[in-house]
Amino acid sequence: MYLGKHMPVWLDTANGTNFPHLEDEVEVDVVIVGGGIAGLSAATSLKMEGLSIAILESKRISNYITGATTAKIAVTSNLIYNYIFTNFGKEFALKFKEAYFSxxxxxxxxxxxxxxxxxxxxxxxxxxxxxxDSFDNLKSELDVLKELDIDAKIIHDLSYPFENINNGLLYEDQAEFHPKKYLNGLADFINGDGSYIFEKTKVLAIEENENILAIGEKGIFKTNENERNKNLNNDFKKNNDNKMKTIVTERGNLKAKNVLIATNSPIYDPDNLYKFLSQNKSYLLGVYTKSKFPQGMFVDHSPFHSYRSTSTEKGELVIIGGEHHLLEILKIHGIILTTLETSQKNLWM
Known part of the structure; x- marks a missing residue:
């Protein structure tokens, strides 16, 4: 087993971006704050509908959260549907399914x-x-999947190196991709013809009629009287007034009637979602193995580990993720990586 480089494989095997920062005042139909997969996907859909777009990214697009994922495209990421069905009901679970499948x-x-x-x-x-002892969890998930008309089945034999696993759920015809190459393709489509991507352009505030709707990185709300104007925020959230907004950045201003926040943590948060958010950190290990990795994506539900492979110049690289924890909990990263490496040596060797 051979360790890979100390950087995400997606960033190491695709071209970087070098879009300009904002220089002159620009007016577009929609300003999107955040240049990850959410922002670029939204921009692509909106431009396909004929709208002009400006993406504002404080660093480089698609290099951070998106650039360090395991890049699976699937109708689920874990045993999640039973939890949603049990806690929120069938109607909500169907909406969740619709979003995933869309x-x-x-x-x-x-x-x-x-x-x-x-x-x-x-x-x-x-x-x-x-x-x-987890078979009951798999069976409960499958029961809900059938109720929601999602194709899956229980299997009792997995391929190397998971041949000692007796039970699993199989979702056929899912997908994987290279996220950085995909987002580079979206960026090429978005930029141009009256639409823009601005990198190294940090948003400082969003203003409407001299009222500051959002400022900074932690969703602090103010008006010109240094108070939160609930009616104004509600109008902005519902977007019924269609008023022009000024997006203030450290390099200049943009104007748009619509602003979409697509950052990892929202800079505009009228519903105070921050109190429900928590930041987690997980770790990825890239290894070259002597034996061929089976085709497919694999998720170990307990303890959580994720597996998939991708082709590189040196051969097939297996990407292993896991050992996640709350960011607020102090962890010694070297020890965690050693724990992840040790668990995988026991699996592969």
Whole structure:
């Protein structure tokens, strides 16, 4: 087993971006704050509808949260539907399913339409557990999947190196891709013809009629009297007034009637969602193995580890993720990586 480089493989195997920062005042239909997969996907859809777009990214697009994922495209990421069904009911679970399936089906259509070469391929997804007592969890998930009309089935034999796992859920015809190559393709489509991508351009405030709706990175709300104007915020949230807004950045201003916040944590938060948010950190390990990795994506539900592979110049790289924890909890990263490495040596060797 050989360790890979100390950087995400997606950033190491795709071209970086070098879009300009904002210099002159620009007016567009929609300003999108945040240049990850959420912001770029929204911009692509809106531009396809004929709207002019400006994306504002404080650093470089698609290099951070998006650039360090395991890049699975699937109708689920874990045993989640039973939890949602049990806690929020069938109607909400169906809406959750609709959102997942909508994104799942839209990505390949965009890839085909824009002719993006991003290593997209259809593969199965396996969700299993190293805990032998977890079969009831798999069965409960499957029962809900049937209720929601989602195709999956229980299997009792997995391929190397998971051949000692007795039970798992199989989702056939899922997908994986190279996220950085995909987002580079979206960026090429978005930029131009009256739409823009501005990197190294940090948003400082969003103003409407001299009232500051949002400022800074922590969703602090003020008006010109240094108070929160609830009616104004509600109008902005519902977007019924269609008034021109000024997006203030450290390099100049933009004007737009619509602003979409697509940052990891929202800079505009009228519903105080921050109190429900928590930041988590997880770790990825890239390894070259002597034996061929089976085709597919694999998720160990308990303890949580994620597996998939991708082709590199040196051969097939297996990407392993896990050991996540709350960011506020002090962890010694070297120890965690050693723990992840040790667990994988026991699996692969």
């Amino acid at each position: 994104a799942f089906n839209k990505i390949p259509k965009i890839i085909d339409k824009l002719n993006i070469d991003c290593d997209y391929r259809r593969v199965p997804l396996y969700i299993f557990s190293s805990d032998e």
